[in-house]
Amino acid sequence: MAAVIEGKGGFRAWLNKRMPVDQFMEDQLTGYYAPKNFNIWYFFGSLALLVFVMQILTGIFVTMHFKPGEATAWNSVQYMVREVPYMWLIQPMHAVGASFFFIVVYLHMARAFLYGSYKAPRELLWVIGMLIYLALMAEAFMGYVLPNGNMSYWGAQVIINLFGTIPGIGPSLVEWIRGDYGIGDATLTRFFSLHVVALPFVIALLVMLHLVALRQVGSNNPDGIEIKEKLGADGKPVDGIPFHPYYTLKDIVGVGLFLTLFAIVVFFVPTFGGLFMEAPNFEPANPVSTPEHIAPVWYFTPYYAILRAVPDQKMGALLMAISVLAFLFVPWLDRAKNKSLRYRGLASKFLVGMFFVTFLVLMWLGLKPADGIYVLLARIFTTLYFLFFLLLPFVSKADGNGPVPERVTYHAH
């Protein structure tokens, strides 16, 4: 610490005597070594942080003009996008931002499956990440209910009623969540409070813990080998480079690409063909008029497909809960010696590939009505979904032990 401020006078020295600004930068950015072989999959962590900040900022403005409640919510959204300057841009940014948040988070999670980033010593990092994902699901669900459109209403009806399937406490729990016998004013105002105050705090705290845990164990990389095990004469990892300036600059390129895509959607196709904003939600909530078929927004539909694939509602709800929570146990289900899929056998590669495809197919099925061939497909792919978690311990144990290179794969450009 003394070395940092020695020989410097003025404001910076004054500041550093009172607050460890330079020390913090050194610890977190310039002295933090990350593997040099990150590929495109490593953009999504910083992008998730970017979307989170963006949602907070746009959310602040939406909150200024939004009036929670059964009688006011719908009209206040219409008023803000039509009459408040530039809210026609900020409100859709917030709504589309939710979808982009999940796109980024799903890709971020997929990366962990490709390179075994959840494996020791990063189990806790993964678990905290999964808690962020769970909090984000609650946050997104409540945000979707708030404008009180017709799909908001019926989606909330379906999701909240799921808690009613819990034996014993179910029915009273549902009433407690809604604050009423049906979805009404009390539901909307409490969801507003949770969406705007409680959950953003929870997510912010978890994001901080996620970063603290990351700094402790360091980033994994596409080769899945620990750079800390190969130190140079200076005591720094030979395959590591300082996070700043190398990865800050690289991440800014990712930010540019991401914002370009985001802007294309927000400015030109904000509803994204009814995927990011569903058509029935352009009608106010109507308890006597059910939308043609009720489907949650795309990021929940894999689980929704699993729920509907089971004929018994209680079993369906249970299976759905397990399908989400199963991710928490992946670090211990994967018993391979090697982390990265690059150094695992064909069976492991096939298994993970099958899981990615299964997730996408279930996503598509959840958007379709639950009849005819779709039910059969949903049952097949639900089985495949759980088969992944059941087979993972055996497949990973069997073919994840081959030789790995000493140094990371990197071609200088």
Add this chain to the structure above:
Amino acid sequence: MLIKFASVATAIALLSGAGAVFANEGGHAGWERSADNEVANLPSLQRGARNFMAYCSGCHSLKFMRYSRLAEDLKIPENQRDQYLVPPGAKFTDYITSSMPAQDATEWFGKVPPDLSLVARSRGTDWVFNFLTTFYADPASRQTGVNNLQLPGTAMPHVLASLQGVPNAVWQNVEHKGPDGGTVLSREFKSFEPGVTGSVTPEQYDEFVRDTVNFLQYVGDPTQLERQGLGLWVVLFLLMFTGIAYMLKKEYWKDVR
């Protein structure tokens, strides 16, 4: 890096393709047509506004839209706005509400005619176009004397009958395979044939409806043209920003061996 950009571009293409596939719904029954309207067409929007005011606003409101905003966006001069758009007793800053009392509406039609501010977004422009072009005579089963292919059993009378006339629908019996393997007969729409004639040709009527639907699309999202205009500059800026960021990154990464 070029490969990376290419894969990003492929991912975008796949994603938007997926969006189109995911969103693709519905089938074709012969009468379903695309509205084919063009929201950037200002004269069409102006005609649509005129149509709406003349034929729809008696019963339907646009309660999130002000006369003043409408006139400004559609470049309707103030004197014309006050003379033709704003009804007697209303101010030009008022919202476009219907003058029909809700209770009378319920007595006359069985329900209050819905507000149409967002109908083009909730139902889609094609839906509205097909609704307004598929009224047919059905005096036997409907009190209003007409029925509709897009919304069977609609409470709305054929308000545009003076223009279009009232066509008759021709039906045919079609055999289907039932779930138990047997055949099921169902009545399906075959075609329209001229019934009571109206004052305009079928082509003119389609244009009339198209303008009106176009106007409703504008009302559903009145900022869309402005948004797309700004969007172009934002995207161009971001592309330039990304290019510069990439060159800077490349410069720094030269040192990494």
